[in-house]
Amino acid sequence: MSNVGQIEKATQQRVVKLFQEKLGYDYLGNKIDGVDNRNINTNLARSFLKKQGYDDALITKALHQFSKVAGDQTKSLYDTNKAVYELLRYGVKVKAEIGENTQTVWLIDWKHPLNNHFAIAEEVTVKGADAKAAIKSFGKRPDVVIYVNGIALGVLELKRSTVSVAEGIRQNLDNQKKLFIQPFFTTLQLVMAGNDTEGLRYGTIETPEKYYLTWKQDSTIENLLDRHLTQLCNKTQLLELIHNFVVFDAGVKKLCRHNQYFGVKAAQDHIKRREGGIIWHTQGSGKSLTMVWLAKWLRENVKDARVVIITDRTELDKQIETVFKGVDEDIYRTQSGADLIATLNDTQPWLIASLIHKFAGKDNEAQPGDIEEFIAEMKRNLPPDFKARGDIYVFVDECHRTQSGELHKAMKAILPNALFIGFTGTPLLKADKQKSIEVFGGYIHTYKFDEAVRDKVVLDLRYEARDIDQSITSTAKIDQWFDSKTRGLNDVALAQLKKKWGSMQKVLSSKSRLEKIVADILMDMAIRDRLQSGRGNAMLVTSSVYEACKCYELFEHSELAGKCAIVTSYAPSPADIKGEETGEGLTERLRKYEIYNRMLGDQTAEAFEEAVKKKFIKEPGQMRLLIVVDKLLTGFDAPSATYLYIDKQMRDHGLFQAICRVNRLDGDDKEYGYIIDYKDLFKSLGTAIHDYTSGALDAYDKDDVAGLLKDRLEMAKQRLEEAREAIKA
Template sequence: MSKVEETERMTQNRVVELFTEKLGYKYLGNLQDKDNNRNVETRILRNYLRRKGYSEGLINRAIYRLNSAIKNQIKSPYDINKDVYGYLRYGAEVREDIGENKLTVRFINWDDVYDNEFYIAEEVSIQGEHTKRPDIVLYVNGIALGVLELKRSTVSVTEGIRQNLDNQESVFIRPFFHTMQLVMAGNDTEGLRYGTIETPEKYYLSWKEDEKAQDRLSREVRELADGVEHILDKQLIGMCHKQRFLDIIYYFTVFDRGIKKLCRPNQYFGVKAAIPRIVQKESGIIWHTQGSGKSLTMVWIAKWIRENISDSRVLIITDRDELDRQIEKVFKGVDEEIYRTKSGRDLLEKLNETTPLMLCSLIHKFGARGVKDDDASYDEYIAELNADLPPDFEAKGDIYVFVDECHRTQSGRLHTAMREILPDSMFIGFTGTPLLKKDKATSIEVFGSYIHTYKFDEAVKDQVVLDLRYEARDIGQQITSQKKIDQWFEAKTRGLTDYARTKLKQRWGTMQRVLSSRSRLEQIVRDIIFDMGTKDRLQNGRGNAMLIAGGIYEACKYYELFQVAGFTKCAVVTSYVPNINDIKGETTGEGKPTENVEKYRIYQGMLNGRSPEDFEEEAKRIFVEQPAQLKLLIVVDKLLTGFDAPPATYLYIDKRMKDHALFQAICRVNRLDGDDKEYGYIVDYMDLF
């Protein structure tokens, strides 16, 4: 055995001992030379089901159903894994004989963790098109639910991640992963990384215990972890403690529109902190910073409520259309039906009935001209609720109310109004924004104390979101800088011969003089186009940018200026809906179009016959999925909350903003998106900081 192999062997021996001695798993052995290793060890599963009292006939039919799902050769790995997960979570409904009632055979006892049998095996040889041998496999009742690849300290954990991804390819052992729930890799220097089936390398997560958590399981995990030295061992205890392992699989796994996802630590501990408060019906606030997965946290809390509290219903209140749509999309994406109410009256009618069980309601509505006022929107919504309240109104069910963006000062008035309608309900306020001193007292007074917090600096440290880099730009000085023009010229002429560069430079000799005479908007347009040609992620098409304009007219002018400059891969997304009535009475006789006429003309030209709704959806899709094809989104108020676009790398601000609105806006560019996105960049044309 070489020294390299000896080092890895020592780590693996230690990990096996950790599982058997500290976590109580049974050792299934080194299965390198065992034939026909499978993801369901039938002998173990049969023995478990016999112990649970099922007849041989039920056992045979249940295992047949499970194996049929695992061996499906038509469906995608995602769909097969989803079907198998359904059997694991809910059991298999089978009949003893034809004509008899169906009975549910449960492969795992989720209610009593320690009634199950946990096993660890190493060097598990799996036959496929090419045989592979995962280092560690974890079984519950004979069903393989976890896999772990180990690397020595001097080899990056990414090699273990890529090994897991290779193993899921059809040329290797893809069917073995049809039962897998946790897919892990680790070493002694970087610790543990985890994902699930088909998780891309860049989305593997790192587990971290919450030192603030005081539940029994968290205290027990911390006590066990304190007794080991290596970070890998500590994190394995955190994730693979029997109760935690099954907890994550049962409560914190979702199949989201073709992507299987597991919780981040902050989501896990946020939900866990909420549960005792929900049981006691003690309202409070969950503050999880922008980009840390607040929507899925809502999903997991709502699912827990629906599954554990009889007669429960969940109402989610938002004050932005894009947040309302996002919540509906997230819930339906994970197969949780949620009804979007059409008005305050519709909400009251639905609450007065026994269904639907989950609802979302939108406070904020944009006016026809795109003018909005938060105070007016809240007041109108509350007035509508009071005006439409039937005299015999009595909300049906045990209702739990989630209020999104609860940091807004208007939430207090809303809370009071909703309390009158739903006096027995529990309220949970969610925010991704720090509560400012002027709002903090009001929010805590209204909703109660913090249930759980996960702040921006924690998320950056945990590599859940990216840190931000800020630059204030003086447009006149930036654009007329000879150094900057030379830098732009160098970027544009890479690869040309010296002769060609000299001839081209003569043509650009007047660039400084021309740019210095441009209007402010034109100068900003040229500045952004300069970045598009010189900043790595903008230049190579892997990243893109957003520009916040001061108003809808300014956004339209920006769009037109970019088009004139030949930069066509941009779009405007605002609340504006062009209407012919907008330009009636706008003729001045002076031959110069008014702002309303200009806005209408530019917007109609951009839409090119499409509805604003269809145009917006397509623009958002391309911006997220094909960043090289839509390099710049120009916005005013829309998409500054609830819009998750990992490619977005630069945010240009040309609008007066402050407090919550500013923080939410700059966090549009803090999402992870591969190793070449190191930071989110904020370019400030308004000297806001």
């Protein structure tokens, strides 16, 4: 064996020893020569079930049903794995004999984790998925397989310290292909890869490499791999993760991140003490799924629990509905204030979504009048038998906004005995902190932006304040744009074109400010790699719908024609232009109406918006720019979004949420999210000191927004210097 093989073997031997001596797993041996290695060891499973007191007939039927589901190769890996998970989590329903009552056979004792049999095997040689693939795949053998009661629940690929963990991840992904050993993965819940220098990364079936996670938990163990394995594969924690923190989300199986796990655990402790509080998990770190896991735990562990999820915007209300329905939880969205009261007065449904304005009798996002007067009137008009049924838990999304104000009084008036938990993706303002803590309680758990960046959960942001007059007439920028447009031309054609564009600076300097911004964005579209390739796209924030329409019209006369759209709350109606005609040309209202209608064609504004958002996310090369005012600046997840251009005065929560639209992970070519600021929100133009915790974000405590934005040019210089040093070394 080569020295490289010996090094990996030494790591594997240490890991096997760790599982046995520190974690208390049994050792099933080296299975390299096994001719019938499967993901279900029926002997071990039968032995466990016998100890649990099931009779032979029930055991035989349960194992037959389970093996049949796990071995079904007519379905996709996702569908089969989901069906297996449901049998593991909720038990196998069988009848010993025809006519007898159905009984549930639990293949895992979830309530008493240490009652289960935990074991590992190494070098588990698995045959290919079918006869044609057997020759190619016979050599596929996971380094370590974790069995619980004879069922393969985890797999681990190990690499030596000088080989990236990414190699192990790719090996796992290869193994899941039909060409290799896909059927072995039908029972697997945890798919891992690791080495001594990077530690362990984990995912589940079909998790793309970029979404593999790293576990973070305090420990005195220095070796990263040993630390992560000791924590993640601890018997009790392993089963808890599988039971409470797995979700099948609209075709994608997901496991929790460490912040979601510890956030939910902390919330559970608060709930047991009957205390509310606030969970602050930064934008893009999975706040919606944290709600899902906490809601599921409440339903299963608290008698008569009902969960009401409150948002303050229709688009967020819809998003919450989409998230819960995506994980097969039927959530009811209330239609009006009266519907909300009627729903609370009944015992069903257990899961409800509502706009907060419905607590003030409003059926939309309109602001209420006198809250005190409304509460008094509401109490007079409540049904005589009204009482919110069940043990109610209110999850308040984006709790830094409306919900901390007067409308909270209406919620408390209708639900005096409810426990309130606030969720936010942005820090609390200095001025609101005390008030929010009085309303909800203290922080239950926090996970800040800089932590998420370090964990590679979201991307770092690069900020640039652009003086549009200087930027658009910059000789270097025009040369860069010119080069991008003339690649492949011969010298003669190049010289002719250069003459033609010689006066470009003069032309650009005479344009209006809005025309300059449009020209500046078009230049970026031509010279920025990710925008040029069509793999990434951008959003432009304007100050009004009219400004958005003017920009759209300018882009429609460029190469972005048909690949640019406006998304706002405006829906053109003939009533908007009644009495506007003066006979002296288009007024602002008429022009806005005309441009917007031309863009919509024969679609409604709502249908157009849905189609545009879908194309922006799924086909970034075909929808390269969205122009917005307020919409889509919160709760809109588009991994392709790479650049955010701001031409609007923004600050605090609105600014924080907007810039996080471009921090989502995407392909390897998306290293950062870029913020281009035409309004100089931080007053940094012309100054040497760039403090991005002041200015437009000065209403936050500095510690809460530290590291959010970094100067693009300074970071580029630093990166160049590091590259130079690396070359010298």
